[in-house]
Amino acid sequence: MAILHTVNKSPFERNALTTCLRLAEKGSTILFIEDGVIAATKGSKFSEVVTSALDDFKFCFLNPDAEARGLESDEMIDGVDSIDYAGFVDLVVDHDAVKAWL
Amino acid sequence: MSEENEQAQEGIVKKFMYVNTKAPYGTIYALEALEVVLIAAAFDQDVSLAFVDDGVYQLKKGQKTDGIGVKNFSPTYSALGDYDIKKIYIEKESLEERGLELSDLQDLKYEDEDDDYAEKSSIHVVDHKELSQIIDQQDVILSF
Amino acid sequence: MKLGIVVNEGPYQHQASDSAYQFTKIALEKGHEIFRVFFYHDGVNNGTRLSAPPQDDRNIVEMWSALAKEYDLDLVLCVAAAQRRGMLDEGEAKRAGKDADNIAPGFRISGLGQLIEAGIQSDRLVSFGD
Numbered sequence: 001m002a003i004l005h006t007v008n009k010s011p012f013e014r015n016a017l018t019t020c021l022r023l024a025e026k027g028s029t030i031l032f033i034e035d036g037v038i039a040a041t042k043g044s045k046f047s048e049v050v051t052s053a054l055d056d057f058k059f060c061f062l063n064p065d066a067e068a069r070g071l072e073s074d075e076m077i078d079g080v081d082s083i084d085y086a087g088f089v090d091l092v093v094d095h096d097a098v099k100a101w102l
Numbered sequence: 103m104s105e106e107n108e109q110a111q112e113g114i115v116k117k118f119m120y121v122n123t124k125a126p127y128g129t130i131y132a133l134e135a136l137e138v139v140l141i142a143a144a145f146d147q148d149v150s151l152a153f154v155d156d157g158v159y160q161l162k163k164g165q166k167t168d169g170i171g172v173k174n175f176s177p178t179y180s181a182l183g184d185y186d187i188k189k190i191y192i193e194k195e196s197l198e199e200r201g202l203e204l205s206d207l208q209d210l211k212y213e214d215e216d217d218d219y220a221e222k223s224s225i226h227v228v229d230h231k232e233l234s235q236i237i238d239q240q241d242v243i244l245s246f
Numbered sequence: 247m248k249l250g251i252v253v254n255e256g257p258y259q260h261q262a263s264d265s266a267y268q269f270t271k272i273a274l275e276k277g278h279e280i281f282r283v284f285f286y287h288d289g290v291n292n293g294t295r296l297s298a299p300p301q302d303d304r305n306i307v308e309m310w311s312a313l314a315k316e317y318d319l320d321l322v323l324c325v326a327a328a329q330r331r332g333m334l335d336e337g338e339a340k341r342a343g344k345d346a347d348n349i350a351p352g353f354r355i356s357g358l359g360q361l362i363e364a365g366i367q368s369d370r371l372v373s374f375g376d
Contacts, residue, residue, distance in 0.1 A: 003238055019155055022230045025238040034261045085272040092370050093247050099243045100373040114366050134287055137326060141358040242365040
């Protein structure tokens, strides 16, 4: 079974990402939405948290949320996939359940 | 026909997990999560609860709320056993990070009808690897 | 697929309602069925008839009402959460002895059982919150 984990808060605000990484099974997908897209930016204190987990999880970020925050694709960590809302819906359909880390 | 009966009639049983990550009283999530769990008991689903991060504080013994003028709802957790909710997981790492031990928390019990109604503990302290596997098996996950 | 949506926060204060709306709209356009949108915690405030936001930005309540009308959606405000937060339909207002009701078109008030039912009957339950 694979679960889609959504993280909607910045790692600078809340420890949801840390907890998610601790409790998500390897092979699951982690999607950053809303302020959570900040976790997918390069050159931040938290970038390594994500880059070091790229082999364990499939990471994505919701591009409309990144764009809203002035983040362009070259500012986002390589290996974290950009998706739109249609892609978000597809991810939900393709996984067995969804866990929101709030 | 009440909706609970409709569900029972259809025989759909899903694994529902309610994950609590926040301390009580600072926000309403702990209280309103408990309200969901108690209502959900009528639907005969396969229910588990998980207490993670500050969520472990929801079960902390000795809550005295007079000073903040808010109702102490922590006694309600002890009713979970009566509602046949007996799979309650507490994450070991969350306790340790907070300097808490199991003895700091309420011991929630249920009566095992398959064992002459012997009183047993509903609480399972699990490490993150084990809890991760349990979460991964769920059909419906509600987070509070 | 049949999807259930849970909205845990009120309009504007958090992005949750917007995110849920965008997700729901696209899911419908892709041909999925939305079994129910259930509003819990401060999410019940998405159902207020009395929201009067500035004209130059989105009107979240009206967006939900319009989507519900277009696709015949079931938008449910949890009764317990609604009572706490002063979201009352005519019946609840009478019962509580209040002199007004304030639910927007397309929303209805019902019990937490509707959330559980959504979890049981939907293929996927997606939550948006804080």
